[in-house]
Amino acid sequence: MGKIKTRDEIRKIVEDLKRKNKKTGFTSGSFDLLHVGHVDYLEKAKQKCDVLIVGVNSDSSIKQYKDPNRPIISQQQRIKLIAALYMVDYAFLFEEKNNNKNIEILKPDFYIKAGDYSLSQLSSKPIAEKYGGEVILIPIEEKISTTDIIDNIRMLSSTDSIEDQKFEGGIKAIFLDRDGSINEEVEYLHDPEQFKLTSNALEGMKKMQDLGYKLMIVTNQPGIGLGYFTMEDFFKVNLHMFKQLSPHRIQIDKIYFCPHTITANCECRKPKIGLIKRAQEYYQGKIDLEHSFFIGDSTTDVKCGQNAGIKTILVKTGKTKQDKKEDVKPDFTALNLLEAANIIEENSN
Ligand SMILES: [Zn+2]
Structure with a gap:
């Protein structure tokens, strides 16, 4: 030219x-x-x-x-x-x-x-x-900035669930609740400024990843269905989260979320297992649920993990004490995600 x-x-x-x-x-x-x-x-x-x-x-x-x-x-x-x-x-x-x-x-x-x-x-x-x-x-x-564009693409690709990929062998997954587990509980969180990681969340997630698990977020976001905030707000918070995780090379594989209210009676709202089914579909049934873990701060998370036949860890970073929605006993209880990672290390094979 x-x-x-x-x-x-x-x-x-x-x-x-x-x-x-x-x-x-x-x-x-x-x-x-x-x-x-x-x-x-x-x-x-x-x-x-x-x-x-x-x-x-x-x-x-x-x-x-x-x-x-x-x-x-x-x-x-x-x-x-x-x-x-x-x-x-x-x-x-x-x-x-x-x-x-x-x-x-x-x-x-x-x-x-x-x-x-x-x-x-x-x-x-x-x-x-x-x-x-x-x-x-x-x-x-x-x-x-180009960096922002790249973060956006990363965020979208982990939110999207329709893609063709081939996977070898069994995939070990950690299904992670977001609010109250990765970040501190804020009611109807939709402002990135209010997103704060829970203590030792980075260390814990890094360790889980190093142990060979794929990190997948499974979250109920009824605030979207209620009209308290938009899907874009939810994405912005996720983007903010990615920006805090990526310098530590922590990669969230996908975010599966339910935007519905409780009255919608959908199949994806935890403790139902629609979101886990969606993850399993994406990986063509290759997720080894028996060797995977479900981590969350509420009894709803524990119930969801149990419904899906996954070992559960209740973390005490969120609403543990007040939440009595489900009468369940988790397989393990941990103070935070790092302790949860240690439990996983001891119990993985
Ligand atoms: Zn739903």
């Missing part, structure tokens, strides 16, 4: 444009999963100059300096997408950590940057000013 050049080719182009009295602007980024925030930003950058040049971080520079698991999209594809944008005049790949070398070599009239940097903090400022260049900052109005 004509817009994609090497840095050296672009250096010559900039020199030529200077002779023609055209103002050049330079900016850069990874542009991994191009989104509307990038487009808005580049549009504004183009308004500052006659010719817009965009540096695209190479794959190795992203891996080395930003995140070893990124980029998702290869450099050949990222630069092709950038070059396809109407406001971009030239694009090139670069290997360095920052733009100092790019600016030194290209000497653009404007070095354009997104965001909230204080100009005095920029190491590139004296470099640009040395040859008469100028640094321009463009504030970002709406924060959209």
Whole structure:
């Protein structure tokens, strides 16, 4: 494509444009999963100059300096997408950590940057000013980030239950109640701000996962059916939860939820086992219920586990003391999820 050049080719182009009295602007980024925030930003950058040049971080520079698991999209594809944008005049790949070398070599009239940097903090400022260049900052109005997009996809894929997959052998699962077990009990929780992990929840979930169990959440959310909050609110809380779990490499396999009220008399509301059936269906019957566990803070959870023929652990992080809905005895009782993980370790085979 004509817009994609090497840095050296672009250096010559900039020199030529200077002779023609055209103002050049330079900016850069990874542009991994191009989104509307990038487009808005580049549009504004183009308004500052006659010719817009965009540096695209190479794959190795992203891996080395930003995140070893990124980029998702290869450099050949990222630069092709950038070059396809109407406001971009030239694009090139670069290997360095920052733009100092790019600016030194290209000497653009404007070095354009997104965001909230204080100009005095920029190491590139004296470099640009040395040859008469100028640094321009463009504030970002709406924060959209590729990381958020990835979290969203992760959240959706673990909420969705329709997918084709093949599974080998028996799957050991931990069916986990959410409110009162993973996070502290808040009535009709729908505000991410009010989501607080219970004590040792991270350690416990991590240990269960390391023991070879898949973590699946099974939760009643009657607040949706009652109109107290929306499905989107529920997803937002889940997303917030994922953000707290993912740095610890804890992965929730899926979230199965019942949005109905008690009067709807549905098949999915715990203590009925519709949600567990749904999980079993998703895994084509491969979940080894006999070697799985159901963990929750209420007697409803214990009853549900028992109805499904799964060993149960009652955790005392939630409503244990007040809840007398079902007359049941759990197989085990634990203070929190870490203690539950220890019990599982002792009783797994
Ligand atoms: Zn239901």
